[in-house]
Amino acid sequence: MKTTFKKIAIEGNEAAALAFKQVNPDVVAAYPITPSTEVVQKFSEYVANGEVDTEFVPVESEHSAMSACIGASAAGARVMTSTASQGLALMWEMLYIASSLRLPIVMTVANRALSAPINIHGDHSDSMGARDSGWIQIYSENVQEIYDNIFQAVRIAEDPQVRLPVMVNFDGFITSHSEEILEVLDDDLVRRFIGEYKPKYSLLDVDHPMTMGPLALFDSYFEFKVAQAYAIANSLPVIKKVGREFGDLTGRYYDLIEKYHTDDAEYIIVAMSSTCGTVREVVDELREKGEKVGLLKIRVFRPFPLEEISNALKNAKVVGILDRSIIPGSFSGPLYHEIVSGMYHLDKRPIFQPYVYGLGGRDITTEHIKNVFTQLQEIEKLGRPKNLIYIGVRE
Amino acid sequence: MKLPGWKELVEIGPIILEPGNAREYKTGDWRTFRPEIDYSKCTTCLFCWLFCPDSAISFDGKRVEINYDYCKGCGICAAECPVKCITMKEEEK
Known part of the structure; x- marks a missing residue:
C-alpha cells in the first residue's frame, strides 16, 4: 500500500521542533544558541x-541543560534537547556523563564553527570535538533527513540493546535555516514507530533503589569503559534495523552510509551532511560524460561503520576525503584519520587525499567539487597523495 | 568480593542494583601502617572509637576492637589515644 503524506515547506530547525512535538518527550531542558535557536523557540x-505534555526546563546555560537532561533521563523520562557550537562545547563534561551512564537522550546539533574568531556559520568543529564523548552521531543532509533522523534517534537511543544518547547533526544555517519541502508523518504513525518508552532502570523506581555512576577506581573503571565501547559498537546493527523499519513505513530507507555510484567508481569523494547534495549534483553531471566518479556519504560517524566504508571504497583508485573541520597540529581532518587508519591493513586500498573545506560556513560549490575530481585524477598519476589541500581559501 | 569483567557490564552500565553494599568493599588493604592496641595500658576511654573516621573500631561494652577489614591505617586513633597505648606498625608484605 502506498501511503501519501502531507507536504509542507519548512525550515530545518522548525522541522526539528515539529519532530520534537510529534515525539512529545517527557522533558526538554534547553538553552537557545544560533543557529539552533528556533528548535527550542518553536x-x-x-x-x-x-x-x-512536555516539562520544559528553560535553564541558564548549556551545561545546566545537559545536566537537567541527565537527571531527567536517569529518573526514567524520555528526554530531548538541542544546541550548537559553543553550547555543545559548554556541555562538554556532561556529554561524557550522559553516555557513560547509558542515558538515551536525543539532541539535535546545528553544526557551527567554534570561536575564536567568533563565527555563527556552519562547520563540523563542534560535533567533531565531541567525537570521543561516547554519543552516537548521525549527520543529516537536508531538512527531511533532520526530521526523519530524530524519530530514528529516539528508537536507537532507547533500544534495550543500546541505551545511549544520540546526536542528530545538520549544517548550521545551510540546512537549519533552509526552507525545503518536508513530507510530514502522521502523529499516529510516529507514535507507533517510536513506541512508549519503558526505561530499564529508573531512579524514581522506589521499589528497586539503585546507584548510578558510583566511584570506580583503578580496579573497575577500565572494565566500565571497555563495556561502554562495546555498547556503542553493538548499536550498528540496531541503527541499520531502525533505518530499514523507517523505510518500510515511509519509503525513505536509511543506512549507516549511502553509496552513490560508488560500485564501479574510480574516483570517490567522501563527505558528510549538506555537502553531499553538492557532490551528488557533480557526480550526476560527470557520469553523463562517462566519468567513473562516485560519492560516499557518511551518515553515521559514531559508531564508525568501518566495514561498510572499507567495502565501499576499497576498489576505487583515488578517494578524496572532505573534512569540514580542522585539527591544528595534525595532517588532516578527523574523517580522513578514521578512514585511512581503518583501511591501512587492507591488501588493496585506494590513494586517499585529505581535504579541509567550508570552515565557518565558507561556501562549497559544484565548481570546487569538479576541481576535486580533477585533482583526484592528477593524484592517481602522481601515485601518492599531496599534503592536505584546503578548498576555497585565500593564500 | 569478586569484581566483574567488562563483558558483564555491557548490558547494565555503571549501575548498582543492590543498595547498601559498601560493606562488601573491604578497604583494609589500603593500609600501610597497622594500629595495634596494648590492652594492658588501655583505659577504655573510647577516644579511638569516637575519632575513627571509618567506624572501624567497635566497642562491645567491655573493650574496643579494631576491624582490620576496613581500617585504612590513618593513625588518628594512635594520635588521639591519651595513654598512648596504640602503636602504628608498618605492614609487611
Whole structure:
C-alpha cells in the first residue's frame, strides 16, 4: 500500500521542533544558541500552547541543560534537547556523563564553527570535538533527513540493546535555516514507530533503589569503559534495523552510509551532511560524460561503520576525503584519520587525499567539487597523495 | 568480593542494583601502617572509637576492637589515644 503524506515547506530547525512535538518527550531542558535557536523557540511555543505534555526546563546555560537532561533521563523520562557550537562545547563534561551512564537522550546539533574568531556559520568543529564523548552521531543532509533522523534517534537511543544518547547533526544555517519541502508523518504513525518508552532502570523506581555512576577506581573503571565501547559498537546493527523499519513505513530507507555510484567508481569523494547534495549534483553531471566518479556519504560517524566504508571504497583508485573541520597540529581532518587508519591493513586500498573545506560556513560549490575530481585524477598519476589541500581559501 | 569483567557490564552500565553494599568493599588493604592496641595500658576511654573516621573500631561494652577489614591505617586513633597505648606498625608484605 502506498501511503501519501502531507507536504509542507519548512525550515530545518522548525522541522526539528515539529519532530520534537510529534515525539512529545517527557522533558526538554534547553538553552537557545544560533543557529539552533528556533528548535527550542518553536518547541517552547508548542509547550505554551498546550500542544505537548512536555516539562520544559528553560535553564541558564548549556551545561545546566545537559545536566537537567541527565537527571531527567536517569529518573526514567524520555528526554530531548538541542544546541550548537559553543553550547555543545559548554556541555562538554556532561556529554561524557550522559553516555557513560547509558542515558538515551536525543539532541539535535546545528553544526557551527567554534570561536575564536567568533563565527555563527556552519562547520563540523563542534560535533567533531565531541567525537570521543561516547554519543552516537548521525549527520543529516537536508531538512527531511533532520526530521526523519530524530524519530530514528529516539528508537536507537532507547533500544534495550543500546541505551545511549544520540546526536542528530545538520549544517548550521545551510540546512537549519533552509526552507525545503518536508513530507510530514502522521502523529499516529510516529507514535507507533517510536513506541512508549519503558526505561530499564529508573531512579524514581522506589521499589528497586539503585546507584548510578558510583566511584570506580583503578580496579573497575577500565572494565566500565571497555563495556561502554562495546555498547556503542553493538548499536550498528540496531541503527541499520531502525533505518530499514523507517523505510518500510515511509519509503525513505536509511543506512549507516549511502553509496552513490560508488560500485564501479574510480574516483570517490567522501563527505558528510549538506555537502553531499553538492557532490551528488557533480557526480550526476560527470557520469553523463562517462566519468567513473562516485560519492560516499557518511551518515553515521559514531559508531564508525568501518566495514561498510572499507567495502565501499576499497576498489576505487583515488578517494578524496572532505573534512569540514580542522585539527591544528595534525595532517588532516578527523574523517580522513578514521578512514585511512581503518583501511591501512587492507591488501588493496585506494590513494586517499585529505581535504579541509567550508570552515565557518565558507561556501562549497559544484565548481570546487569538479576541481576535486580533477585533482583526484592528477593524484592517481602522481601515485601518492599531496599534503592536505584546503578548498576555497585565500593564500 | 569478586569484581566483574567488562563483558558483564555491557548490558547494565555503571549501575548498582543492590543498595547498601559498601560493606562488601573491604578497604583494609589500603593500609600501610597497622594500629595495634596494648590492652594492658588501655583505659577504655573510647577516644579511638569516637575519632575513627571509618567506624572501624567497635566497642562491645567491655573493650574496643579494631576491624582490620576496613581500617585504612590513618593513625588518628594512635594520635588521639591519651595513654598512648596504640602503636602504628608498618605492614609487611
